[in-house]
Amino acid sequence: MNLITAPQLLVNGDRLNQSIARLAQIGSLPNGGVKRIAYSKEDIEARNLVKHWMETAQMQVRIDAAGNIIGKYLGKDPNAPALATGSHIDTVPCGGHYDGAYGVLAGLEAVRVLQENELQLNRSIEVIVFTDEEGSMIGSKAISGRAIEDPNYYRRPDGTDIYTCLSKVGGNWNALKQARRSSREIAAFVELHVEQGPILESMGKQIGVVEGIVGQRRFTITVKGSANHAGTTPMQMRCDALVAAAQVILAVNRLGNTPGQQVATVGKMEVRPNAANVVPGWVEMSLDIRDLSSLHIDSLLEQLEIHLEEIAVATNTQIRLNSCLHNEPALAEPYIQQAIAQSCEALKLSYTHLPSRASHDAQELAQITDMGMIFVPSEQGISHNANEYTTPEQCIQGANVLLQTLIQLDRR
Numbered sequence: 001m002n003l004i005t006a007p008q009l010l011v012n013g014d015r016l017n018q019s020i021a022r023l024a025q026i027g028s029l030p031n032g033g034v035k036r037i038a039y040s041k042e043d044i045e046a047r048n049l050v051k052h053w054m055e056t057a058q059m060q061v062r063i064d065a066a067g068n069i070i071g072k073y074l075g076k077d078p079n080a081p082a083l084a085t086g087s088h089i090d091t092v093p094c095g096g097h098y099d100g101a102y103g104v105l106a107g108l109e110a111v112r113v114l115q116e117n118e119l120q121l122n123r124s125i126e127v128i129v130f131t132d133e134e135g136s137m138i139g140s141k142a143i144s145g146r147a148i149e150d151p152n153y154y155r156r157p158d159g160t161d162i163y164t165c166l167s168k169v170g171g172n173w174n175a176l177k178q179a180r181r182s183s184r185e186i187a188a189f190v191e192l193h194v195e196q197g198p199i200l201e202s203m204g205k206q207i208g209v210v211e212g213i214v215g216q217r218r219f220t221i222t223v224k225g226s227a228n229h230a231g232t233t234p235m236q237m238r239c240d241a242l243v244a245a246a247q248v249i250l251a252v253n254r255l256g257n258t259p260g261q262q263v264a265t266v267g268k269m270e271v272r273p274n275a276a277n278v279v280p281g282w283v284e285m286s287l288d289i290r291d292l293s294s295l296h297i298d299s300l301l302e303q304l305e306i307h308l309e310e311i312a313v314a315t316n317t318q319i320r321l322n323s324c325l326h327n328e329p330a331l332a333e334p335y336i337q338q339a340i341a342q343s344c345e346a347l348k349l350s351y352t353h354l355p356s357r358a359s360h361d362a363q364e365l366a367q368i369t370d371m372g373m374i375f376v377p378s379e380q381g382i383s384h385n386a387n388e389y390t391t392p393e394q395c396i397q398g399a400n401v402l403l404q405t406l407i408q409l410d411r412r
Helices: 013-024 041-056 101-116 138-144 162-168 173-179 199-203 241-256 294-315 334-346 392-411
Strands: 060-063 069-073 082-087 125-129 186-194 207-213 215-224 263-265 269-272 282-291 318-327 351-356 370-376
Touching (some): 013 041, 013 101, 013 392, 041 060, 041 125, 069 101, 082 392, 101 392, 186 334, 215 241, 241 263, 241 294, 351 370, 370 392
Parallel strands (some): 082 125, 082 186
Antiparallel strands (some): 207 370, 215 282, 215 318, 269 282
16 A cells, blocks of 8 residues: 555545435434434444444454444554544434444544555554443443443443443453553544534534533532421521522522633422422532633632532521532643644634533543544534434535544654
8 A cells, every 4th residue: 555645635425424324224213313322232233334334444343342343444554553533323312313423434434535545544543433422431431441340330221231231242341451542552532523512603613623521520519498388487587498599500600601611500400398388498409510621610619619608698508519520621632633723724624622511432532642522513503312413514524624634643
């Protein structure tokens, strides 16, 4: 094979979009959505199809202990750390055609173009299909070495154990640690994904250069008041937990709207005794805060704790904040962001820098190697929904940026 000399090798857009449509047939729903739950027969059928496509593109295909499918297209120096890309093909119970699957198939299309033109990079390219991204992220967590060791954590809602699940897709729980990778094997990882948000569409930009995947803190906020008769308890003598909770929600919303890129959400609430004629005595709610800066999240939480103390005093209640999730931000490497931006400029595509506020397998790969992400627009920001849509042209544009980025990184 020859080294690449063409400045702008382009993907076969028709083939890419046909592959997306073909994969979407597996697990298709009457409303146009897709249901391919991890480890289901639909997931296994889709995995087998992608493996077949990889083999047809002359890739070496293996399945690791976590069930990840790894297709390797050999480079001129097959012993050098590879350039990796990919995503997932499992879906939520009613997902769309693009979330995850697009990144896998665009990576495959990049390899197909190289293979049919008898071209190769200096480094090998790996296209990875990660296991169960929509559920436990066990595939990418096993690669990063951060999988939870308790098998009960991964038990499915229907009771199926992780031993059975992984065996269905060619994995092996007892050998899970063997799936761990390092920068000695993967030089960089670039994930192409639909944005799953409205920013690119609202700005009229064709490509998003992801600055990083936001850190996420999740808490339960418990408000303890005093339940009492709604008719006989004077207003000024009440310890109404729901009134205090309402003020907490407003305080969270104000913090989320202060200058910065953070988001803050109360999305779940439980009220007790939850009766029309009883002053609420107890409320528990969720709190989700996300930002690219851990320091900024810490600052927001310090401000919130001050507000909670003030609300507790004013409402004669007790308010407790309990942590239940702590994910650090995963920042994209500047040189990969630069390669993506330069690829956009070479292809004459408009772009902007933005964070990813959703979780992706890339955040786990960032623990072991240099990471970058490319976004393409999602119509109306819709995702995890049958109405999820990215145009065929936008899919082609993103795949071309991915291909050119991989070529640039190989030359670095």
